[in-house]
Amino acid sequence: MAAKNNVFTDKETINWFKASKALNVAKQGLTDFLDKQLQNVHAALGKCCGNCPIEKLIPCPTNPYCNKRKRNYCPFHKSQKPQPCPTCDHVKQNIILQHRYSGPSWRNTRAENWAQDYWEIGKCFLPPDGYSHVCSVQESDFNGVISIMLNCLHFQTCLSSSCLSPPPPDKQCPLEKVRQIGRDVRHTSDNKVTDADQQDYFQTLSTLLADPNCLQHDPSATIACTTLRDIQLQNDHMSIEELEEYERGKADFRRNLIQFYTTKMNTVSVSPLWEGCDKPVCDIFVTPKLISIIIEKDGSRTKTNHTIQQYKDIFYNDKKLNRVLIEGDPGTGKSTFLIKLALDWCEAVLLHNPIHLSTFSDVDTLKDFQFLFTFH
Ligand SMILES: [Zn+2]
Ligand SMILES: [Zn+2]
Known part of the structure; x- marks a missing residue:
């Protein structure tokens, strides 16, 4: 298999395999530490009554949660009106004080479980979107783990000061650099890492895992350090196991892309004059009338009278097309069509939500594409 051979011999691709593996190892190595520290945070914040969901504890309107769509209707507070509860408000205040940017991710958390579940408090320190269904530190990804350590001020007390100086969000902050490694490796367009970067990644991750304050004495972190050294020394050919790692890397990337489309791109503004008036695309979408245009090799265009009625008409002629251009006058719904x-595509390849209404009936055609990128 030609593709397989290329993958196995390219040095920078192998570096990427190793870096990607290093991130998983580092995350594993930090998990026990994070678990233990979040239990400490939980114990220090005070007890909740256990009956108040987060909607009750947040006044209306609070941005960005109460992005009011209609007068007197708040999508965030639709099931619960705000109502003060001195016990829970106290804990809530403490969480805000513990947050580096005073901006806990309320949408991620179930406040009624704050009393018995330290992870529900930990989730307040995760990035704002996409983590509400993550049930534990173990299930969280590398970015989530590092984000908690960056956002929760408690970690200043259990990491050495050099880890957080200069303080975040300064890009020179060593812990910010760690997070950036995760982003660089996961969001690469070509799955390649240079030798210099690879060395730098391993050095930075090992330094964190051997942090003299607590991690140095943490058995999981110590094992992770040794494993990192082994990976780095491994000779540069790839086993079946590494090939699986590569496939997992691709799967991760696809999951990230789907998360991005379904959380960041799922609404459109319905009026340029009325800011914040965004609607879910699926609620307002109307299939535009599309006709196919044939572009000849010399660049000339011939309009056909063939109306597009299926995804097959867009993505296939005789064979699968890799690039498709959608053209139209401003305001005719090109962007909305692309978001939809x-x-x-997210539905076809992963989500399979039975109530999702796809634009064309042959949504399964989109399964033929491992990745789908839209450019506006
Ligand atoms: Zn509200
Ligand atoms: Zn309460």
């Missing part, structure tokens, strides 16, 4: 296409 991205959401349909």
